[in-house]
Amino acid sequence: RGPAAGGGFALALACDVRxxxxxxxxxxxxxxxxxxxxxxxxxxxxPRAVGTSVASELMLTGRFINAQRAFATGLVSELMPDAEVDAAAAKLALEMTETSPLGLRLTKECLSLSIDAGSLEQAVAIEDRNQVLCVRAGYIEEGARAFLEKRKPRYAPRA
Known part of the structure; x- marks a missing residue:
């Protein structure tokens, strides 16, 4: 809600989801x-969020981009009435915490690395590594059991 300028804009950009x-x-x-x-x-x-052209326009002029255009360019993933933002953010955070902790962390890491990957093969190699790590950590057993029992998984924290 409201303005995010300069440092506030930078902090918003550093978020995984806006x-x-x-x-x-x-x-x-x-x-x-x-x-x-x-x-x-x-x-x-x-530039990774909105592309080079829009990023150049915003950075070379310091122009404000409003919420509607931010949504249209992909700067934000959801646009809603101001009064609903906190509830939507809480729901999103809850959905993320219902995934396996390792799977969530490795997905974030892989997404960041894949954006700059030199090839599809490099991205797939990271994906394959991360799937092996998740299987070895044992989260797949609870995930599969929860799926078959039609319930939300209950992942125990692991070291």
């Missing part, structure tokens, strides 16, 4: 105060 209320606005404010817009990871995350 949900916005209708009043949300974002900008790379540093360019407007005599600095570059390339600070706190904005130059890394923004």
């Amino acid at each position: 949900i916005a209320g209708e009043s949300a606005r974002f900008n790379a404010a540093f360019i407007r105060i005599g600095l570059t817009a390339c600070d706190m990871g904005v130059s890394y995350f923004l």
Whole structure:
């Protein structure tokens, strides 16, 4: 909800998932105060979220992007009334915590690595490694049992 400018924008960009209320606005404010817009990871995350053209427009001008356009460009994954943002974020977080802890961590890692992978083969190699790690950790037994019993899995924390 509301503005996320400069450092706030950078923090939002560093999030894995961004949900916005209708009043949300974002900008790379540093360019407007005599600095570059390339600070706190904005130059890394923004082009990956919205593409080079939109990232260039926002970073070279410091323009605000409103919530509707942020949703249309993929900067945010969901757009909703301001009053619903907290509940939606809590629901999303709960859904993530219902997955195996190792599977969640390795999925995040693999997604980040695959964006810059040099080839499909490199991405698949990371995926294969992560599946082996998850199988060896034993989470698959509870996941399969829960699936067959038509219930949510109850993953025990592992070291």
